[in-house]
Amino acid sequence: MNKPLRIGTRGSALALWQANHIADRLRAIAPNRAVELVIIQTQGDRVQERPLAQIGGDGLFTKAIQEALLDGRADVAVHSLKDLPTALVVGLTLAAVPERASTRDAFISRRHRSFDALPQGARIATGSLRRKAQIRHRRPDLELVEIRGNIDTRLRKLDEQGLDGLILAHAGLDRLGLSHVISELLDPEWMLPAVGQGALGLECRGDDADALSLLRKLDDSATHAAVLAERAFLLALGGGCLVPFGAQGVISGNEVALRGAVLSPDGKQRLAGELTGPAKRAEDVGQQLAQQLVAAGAHELLRR
Numbered sequence: 254m255n256k257p258l259r260i261g262t263r264g265s266a267l268a269l270w271q272a273n274h275i276a277d278r279l280r281a282i283a284p285n286r287a288v289e290l291v292i293i294q295t296q297g298d299r300v301q302e303r304p305l306a307q308i309g310g311d312g313l314f315t316k317a318i319q320e321a322l323l324d325g326r327a328d329v330a331v332h333s334l335k336d337l338p339t340a341l342v343v344g345l346t347l348a349a350v351p352e353r354a355s356t357r358d359a360f361i362s363r364r365h366r367s368f369d370a371l372p373q374g375a376r377i378a379t380g381s382l383r384r385k386a387q388i389r390h391r392r393p394d395l396e397l398v399e400i401r402g403n404i405d406t407r408l409r410k411l412d413e414q415g416l417d418g419l420i421l422a423h424a425g426l427d428r429l430g431l432s433h434v435i436s437e438l439l440d441p442e443w444m445l446p447a448v449g450q451g452a453l454g455l456e457c458r459g460d461d462a463d464a465l466s467l468l469r470k471l472d473d474s475a476t477h478a479a480v481l482a483e484r485a486f487l488l489a490l491g492g493g494c495l496v497p498f499g500a501q502g503v504i505s506g507n508e509v510a511l512r513g514a515v516l517s518p519d520g521k522q523r524l525a526g527e528l529t530g531p532a533k534r535a536e537d538v539g540q541q542l543a544q545q546l547v548a549a550g551a552h553e554l555l556r557r
Contacts (some may be wrong), residue, residue: 256355257287257511258464261318261327264292266402271453272331274428275351275471279329282470291327293318319345321456328464330456334449334480337456339488348465349455349472350480354424356451356501358384358444360437362413362418367437371395373418378410382518384420386497387444389520405430424451445499445514445525448483475504479537482511485539490515490551502535509535513542515551524549 258279269290276288295317301471314336320326323344334350341347359366371377371392378400379385384398398416400407404425411419420439426432453469457464479502486500497520500513509532514525526545530538543551 334454348468352473386516482535485536489543
């Protein structure tokens with residue numbers, strides 16, 4: 254086919270890096286096929302003055318791009334997988350999950366060498382409910398500051414607002430060549446990543462055999478199995494990207510080891526567990542771990 258393959262993407266520097274990375278990989282496997290980017294503004298991009306939790310609903314950074322797939326303006330969507338709701342849209346399919354980057358969160362500070370070195374009452378910025386809850390669980394003495402915007406904007410606010418620290422995803426910083434600003438990579442034993450963190454999700458229409466064929470060549474089976482376990486865990490708990498959940502799936506041989514946690518928004522309560530099972534049944538592993546946490550009171554914790 255000679256028609257261009259159109260990739261729908263947000264317009265931030267990180268989103269464009271990710272979309273261009275996938276475009277280059279597609280050009281390598283289909284050198285005679287033109288690949289173009291279609292930049293789409295999402296609700297999360299348009300509304301910058303309010304916390305994400307106040308805007309409401311999943312899909313703040315993905316819905317507009319999915320609509321472009323469905324109405325034919327784009328053929329492929331490149332998502333940060335942590336932003337993609339666990340309930341897939343009818344007519345679309347998650348065709349591929351390429352090899353994952355780092356899943357860890359990074360602590361950035363101009364004043365302090367590590368998170369644990371922060372003095373009492375230090376001001377730490379993050380826009381993530383997951384990060385806020387885990388920070389409050391570990392250090393309830395800290396003052397948390399809401400922050401929005403792309404990575405460059407957040408780094409600028411770190412200085413402009415005289416903040417003691419900032420938490421961002423390691424993968425995004427690394428992709429933009431900003432690893433040098435990191436003071437410390439946080440230990441996932443207490444700062445579990447978001448579901449799908451560090452991974453890209455490549456989505457297309459379910460009936461687009463051409464796009465499906467190309468995207469499946471970019472799929473990494475181990476990464477795909479790990480994130481399927483994480484996403485099944487989140488779905489079974491009834492959560493989305495705007496609630497304080499953390500999860501990390503790791504593939505070793507033919508098995509997936511999944512760790513997960515759910516916290517109260519104030520961080521005072523934390524339920525955590527882990528489970529290992531066959532990688533080929535990754536979604537079952539995620540569902541079973543969720544059932545363990547539900548039995549331990551996860552739903553009651555979130556309702557409170």
